[in-house]
Amino acid sequence: xxxxxxxxxxxxxxxxxxxxxxxxxxxxxxxxxxxxxxxxxxxxxxxxxxxxxxxxxxxxxxxxxxxxxxxxxxxxxxxxxxxxxxxxxxxxxxxxxxxxxxxxxxxxxxxxxxxxxxxxxxxxxxxxxxxxxxxxxxxxxxxxxxxxxxxxxxxxxxxxxxxxxxxxxxxxxxxxxxxxxxxxxxxxxxxxxxxxxxxxxxxxxxxxxxxxxxxxxxxxxxxxxxxxxxxxxxxxxxxxxxxxxxxxxxxxxxxxxxxxxxxxxxxxxxxxxxxxxxxxxxxxxxxxxxxxxxxxxxxxxxxxxxxxxxxxxxxxxxxxxxxxxxxxxxxxxxxxxxxxxxxxxxxxxxxxxxxxxxxxxxxx
Ligand SMILES: Nc1ncnc2c1ncn2[C@@H]1O[C@H](COP(=O)(O)OP(=O)(O)OP(=O)(O)O)[C@@H](O)[C@H]1O
Ligand SMILES: [Mg+2]
Numbered sequence: 001x002x003x004x005x006x007x008x009x010x011x012x013x014x015x016x017x018x019x020x021x022x023x024x025x026x027x028x029x030x031x032x033x034x035x036x037x038x039x040x041x042x043x044x045x046x047x048x049x050x051x052x053x054x055x056x057x058x059x060x061x062x063x064x065x066x067x068x069x070x071x072x073x074x075x076x077x078x079x080x081x082x083x084x085x086x087x088x089x090x091x092x093x094x095x096x097x098x099x100x101x102x103x104x105x106x107x108x109x110x111x112x113x114x115x116x117x118x119x120x121x122x123x124x125x126x127x128x129x130x131x132x133x134x135x136x137x138x139x140x141x142x143x144x145x146x147x148x149x150x151x152x153x154x155x156x157x158x159x160x161x162x163x164x165x166x167x168x169x170x171x172x173x174x175x176x177x178x179x180x181x182x183x184x185x186x187x188x189x190x191x192x193x194x195x196x197x198x199x200x201x202x203x204x205x206x207x208x209x210x211x212x213x214x215x216x217x218x219x220x221x222x223x224x225x226x227x228x229x230x231x232x233x234x235x236x237x238x239x240x241x242x243x244x245x246x247x248x249x250x251x252x253x254x255x256x257x258x259x260x261x262x263x264x265x266x267x268x269x270x271x272x273x274x275x276x277x278x279x280x281x282x283x284x285x286x287x288x289x290x291x292x293x294x295x296x297x298x299x300x301x302x303x304x305x306x307x308x309x310x311x312x313x314x315x316x317x318x319x320x321x322x323x324x325x326x327x328x329x330x331x332x333x334x335x336x337x338x339x340x341x342x343x344x345x346x347x348x349x350x351x352x353x354x355x356x357x358x359x360x361x362x363x364x
Contacts, residue, residue, distance in 0.1 A: 009058035033201035084143035289351035
């Protein structure tokens with residue numbers, strides 16, 4: 001088991017920088033998820049840890065040991081990819097036993113390790129089957145089993161369940177997290193799916209265009225995004241953004257939009273750091289921090305029109321049309337407003353964000 005540290009790590013392909021000055025500390029035994037859209041540098045980062053790509057600049061450390069120049073086979077890491085690459089002519093048992101055989105371990109020990117891993121992954125009854133006799137989820141469990149029999153220092157999982165169907169993905173999220181907790185092995189897990197990262201990781205590293213945007217717990221990344229990009233990427237349905245102005249109404253700062261005005265709380269005012277009156281800001285508010293009704297409430301409300309309703313089982317998402325934008329509101333499935341009808345949206349005053357309109361940096 002190992003602690004993994006990235007120190008000013010760069011990956012360049014010719015002139016193109018795929019990973020820029022990456023700094024992450026992943027404690028021993030913890031679960032780090034690298035999250036970001038396609039092409040942001042996730043796999044490049046992973047491949048540098050595995051030793052499959054040269055590190056262009058900076059250092060990667062396992063505990064206190066710099067591993068930049070260590071051969072892949074000496075790094076003691078086990079990788080699982082989206083493409084699980086099982087040997088088609090070998091049984092599940094032989095597939096899982098293979099890494100141990102290659103290391104010259106003796107038969108009884110191999111049998112022991114494979115049986116234990118198969119039990120943990122609940123594939124003990126499949127050991128005699130060939131890969132073509134397995135479902136996608138079962139194959140993926142065999143691939144994970146093959147990684148865990150070795151008891152490596154570190155797991156590197158690169159989108160291991162991306163191609164599975166939604167239900168199986170949800171199931172595997174739980175299984176992988178449970179497996180990692182049980183074994184206590186440090187995990188670096190790459191995904192473009194924010195739900196996967198949110199539900200499994202101790203720490204999420206959010207990447208965009210090769211740069212680390214934010215490193216934090218799932219709660220921190222969700223509740224205190226450092227910029228508008230992270231705020232928009234994390235959370236489903238996505239955060240709503242509205243361009244607003246800060247105005248001064250008799251000494252009281254207000255967030256003003258053509259459709260509404262919202263008084264800032266004292267602690268929110270402090271966070272504006274002097275970006276005072278008349279500054280343009282982007283307001284960010286998640287669909288679950290809004291409430292909708294068909295009658296005008298007592299508190300100040302945004303007036304709009306129902307655009308469309310989407311029923312998502314236990315919740316309903318209502319898209320509301322304002323004069324110059326559309327916003328999404330999460331509400332109860334009983335909501336009865338029909339498209340075209342006037343409606344009123346109120347904002348939870350503790351749960352909205354303001355971002356610098358130019359840099360995207362969060363004020364709060
Ligand atoms: N061998 C290579 N040579 C040149 N450019 C590369 C090479 N490998 C990756 N890149 C580029 O580096 C960037 C990051 O690629 P990487 O594979 O790390 O992205 P990713 O975040 O894993 O994306 P995905 O989610 O699609 O797997 C991309 O723009 C990609 O085109
Ligand atoms: Mg990738």
